[in-house]
Amino acid sequence: MMEVIKPMDIEKRSFEIITEILGERQLPPENELVIKRVIHTSADFDYVDNLCFSEGAVARALEALRGGCDIVTDTQMARAGINKTILGRLGGQVHCFMSDEDVAKEARERGITRATVSMERAAALDKPCIFAIGNAPTALFSLDAQIKAGKIRPALIIGVPVGFVNVVESKEMIMEAGVPYIVARGRKGGSNVAAAICNALLYQIQR
Amino acid sequence: MMEVIKPMDIEKRSFEIITEILGERQLPPENELVIKRVIHTSADFDYVDNLCFSEGAVARALEALRGGCDIVTDTQMARAGINKTILGRLGGQVHCFMSDEDVAKEARERGITRATVSMERAAALDKPCIFAIGNAPTALFSLDAQIKAGKIRPALIIGVPVGFVNVVESKEMIMEAGVPYIVARGRKGGSNVAAAICNALLYQIQR
Numbered sequence: 001m002m003e004v005i006k007p008m009d010i011e012k013r014s015f016e017i018i019t020e021i022l023g024e025r026q027l028p029p030e031n032e033l034v035i036k037r038v039i040h041t042s043a044d045f046d047y048v049d050n051l052c053f054s055e056g057a058v059a060r061a062l063e064a065l066r067g068g069c070d071i072v073t074d075t076q077m078a079r080a081g082i083n084k085t086i087l088g089r090l091g092g093q094v095h096c097f098m099s100d101e102d103v104a105k106e107a108r109e110r111g112i113t114r115a116t117v118s119m120e121r122a123a124a125l126d127k128p129c130i131f132a133i134g135n136a137p138t139a140l141f142s143l144d145a146q147i148k149a150g151k152i153r154p155a156l157i158i159g160v161p162v163g164f165v166n167v168v169e170s171k172e173m174i175m176e177a178g179v180p181y182i183v184a185r186g187r188k189g190g191s192n193v194a195a196a197i198c199n200a201l202l203y204q205i206q207r
Numbered sequence: 208m209m210e211v212i213k214p215m216d217i218e219k220r221s222f223e224i225i226t227e228i229l230g231e232r233q234l235p236p237e238n239e240l241v242i243k244r245v246i247h248t249s250a251d252f253d254y255v256d257n258l259c260f261s262e263g264a265v266a267r268a269l270e271a272l273r274g275g276c277d278i279v280t281d282t283q284m285a286r287a288g289i290n291k292t293i294l295g296r297l298g299g300q301v302h303c304f305m306s307d308e309d310v311a312k313e314a315r316e317r318g319i320t321r322a323t324v325s326m327e328r329a330a331a332l333d334k335p336c337i338f339a340i341g342n343a344p345t346a347l348f349s350l351d352a353q354i355k356a357g358k359i360r361p362a363l364i365i366g367v368p369v370g371f372v373n374v375v376e377s378k379e380m381i382m383e384a385g386v387p388y389i390v391a392r393g394r395k396g397g398s399n400v401a402a403a404i405c406n407a408l409l410y411q412i413q414r
Contacts, residue, residue, distance in 0.1 A: 005372060005373070006318065010320075010372050010373075013371070013372050014370055014371040014372050017371040017372070018371065040370065040371075041369065041397065042369065042395070042397060043369050043370060043371070043374075043393075043394035043395045043396070044251065044395065075287075075288075076287040076288070077284045077285075077287045077288040077398065077399065077402065078284075079287065080282075080283040080284045080286065080287035081282075081283070081284040081398070111213065113217075162248065162249065162250050163221055163247065163250060164220070164221040164224040164225065164247075164250070165212060165217050165220050165221050165224070166212070166217075167250075186250075187250035188249070188250045188251065189250070190248065190249060190399050191284065191288070191399055192284065192397050192398055192399045195284065
């Protein structure tokens, strides 16, 4: 039977059920809200084990967001899902260059992905940025190369592309890049997961 | 190591890997492309068993899309993810009423979800529609009530809300509503899954 519950209580009840299902499984307190929100958005408890956090990643991300940093993402779906009201109040905005015509043109000419070109565009932003990568492993490869070249210094990389080609490798690589990260190890992830992680961070600052 | 592969070949290779992993598991030919695209978007093979299709659902959906039907969805993320270029060429468009101010106002006043109000708005569209529900079980409850009341006759319901409160029940209910459906049984689903199913249908008509 349908549970009769007010709209604003649905999310609260969902988190209670997630907590019940997790049972005695302890989550690191600083990462707990991120992990639970990813489960909330996917109903997939694999993320309890998949999600990897560099030391202090959440604290550093919250500091960056409070300071008004922007978020760069590689999909329009993640852009649509990120809470732009809260981000905007903090002074930040979301960028996604994937559908820009000149990005598509340059990618075709160079025979590379639009995600790679998009990350090069992002390097030109004159602001601290969180990168939320939910689709393209090539975005992570590009970020890694640009970090090594000293062209970019992300406040945080959310590395959650999903899929079967180069996805696993791209995530392992970005965890060695020497910047704060939240990564869903393995094949799983997606735009919804990228947006959920951004929102889990934003909601810790404001609701 | 990173596999060197051209952008346009990544999707093709992904589908090959999915087919390899599925091994001897046979999928119904008419549903195969939908199931594989959902796995492609989630890397979650649970969908092989979760996805339920009413008889002839895909054929009827393709017919509706070829005829220029619209798609109504309950999330901006799904709207962002659906291929609007192909849909537009066929004569259709995507609607999402969730962020409309008057929808939010009416939902507050009546103490119901925005999704419920959004589905009522959709009933007023004077066109055949596919409903792609990736988030709100209340959207499915509303559709069920409106079908029973003879107010709405969906060409297809894609019932893939995700979560922990009323989600499972809403999907079981909509499978009994007497309209064509594609449903992800259980807790899993999401905007990404809703968009992937729409695109799997659209790509069977045009790429």
